[in-house]
Amino acid sequence: MLRPIACLGILSVQFSLLSYALYAQKNETAKQEIQITYTSISGITKVLPGGDRSKKMIVLVPDTNSKDFLQAIRDLQVIDYPTEEVLGAMNHAFDLAIASGGYEHQFFVGKKGKVSIIVQGLKDRIDSIANRKVRVDLDSIKGDEPAYDVHTHGDSLAGDVIPYFKPDPSDTDRLAINFRGRRQASVILSFERKKLPNLSTGNSTSVPFGSGSSEEKFIYTRVIVFYNQKGTIFKQYFSDFTTFVRLHAHEN
Numbered sequence: 304m305l306r307p308i309a310c311l312g313i314l315s316v317q318f319s320l321l322s323y324a325l326y327a328q329k330n331e332t333a334k335q336e337i338q339i340t341y342t343s344i345s346g347i348t349k350v351l352p353g354g355d356r357s358k359k360m361i362v363l364v365p366d367t368n369s370k371d372f373l374q375a376i377r378d379l380q381v382i383d384y385p386t387e388e389v390l391g392a393m394n395h396a397f398d399l400a401i402a403s404g405g406y407e408h409q410f411f412v413g414k415k416g417k418v419s420i421i422v423q424g425l426k427d428r429i430d431s432i433a434n435r436k437v438r439v440d441l442d443s444i445k446g447d448e449p450a451y452d453v454h455t456h457g458d459s460l461a462g463d464v465i466p467y468f469k470p471d472p473s474d475t476d477r478l479a480i481n482f483r484g485r486r487q488a489s490v491i492l493s494f495e496r497k498k499l500p501n502l503s504t505g506n507s508t509s510v511p512f513g514s515g516s517s518e519e520k521f522i523y524t525r526v527i528v529f530y531n532q533k534g535t536i537f538k539q540y541f542s543d544f545t546t547f548v549r550l551h552a553h554e555n
């Protein structure tokens with residue numbers, strides 16, 4: 304059994320430890336007031352101090368060790384965490400690209416999170432007139448400046464020899480002028496094309512639409528591509544990306 308004096312001694316030690324813990328915690332909070340929550344595309348999260356405001360970002364690397372994760376952040380293979388508004392604009396841009404027969408469409412996401420209007424460009428690129436329209440909308444009308452840009456590669460255009468829907472950046476996309484002042488990856492919304500199995504030879508039990516014709520049939524799946532001047536950083540099915548974004552949106 305402890306004597307009263309010993310009990311007091313223990314209490315006093317506990318109190319000192321508690322005071323120190325509170326002091327340390329307060330200090331830590333002050334130091335880390337501005338911090339960025341980075342989530343890798345496999346869902347690993349790390350909180351690091353830095354930046355000019357606290358925010359969430361996606362690091363465009365798959366399941367990874369610490370070294371790759373930090374290197375990807377240093378290499379600017381990152382993007383501001385997309386809001387529902389951004390996901391909606393991406394969906395809309397896909398729809399517009401399909402509805403226009405594959406013409407490229409573009410919009411900007413700003414550093415403050417503003418989303419520009421979506422403009423239509425040409426079949427194989429965004430021309431300077433279209434590009435200027437989105438910049439004016441984001442900069443002058445919405446009072447923001449680009450964090451990253453998003454453009455579509457249309458689905459197949461009947462009779463076209465060159466497949467514009469290629470889910471990777473074109474040579475034009477990789478021109479240095481497109482990356483001036485950028486600290487984040489750029490985005491292409493594109494399609495993966497797969498041939499449907501032939502009914503007469505395939506083992507598939509699904510019946511492709513318009514069966515009976517000898518024409519080749521394809522299915523197109525929406526793909527999101529992240530790239531920088533060097534090329535593609537990471538790509539995945541758009542439906543998987545939206546599921547991922549919504550799954551981790553409320554963490555931290």
Ligand SMILES: [Zn+2]
Pocket residue numbers: 427428454455456472473476491
């Ligand atoms: Zn492109």
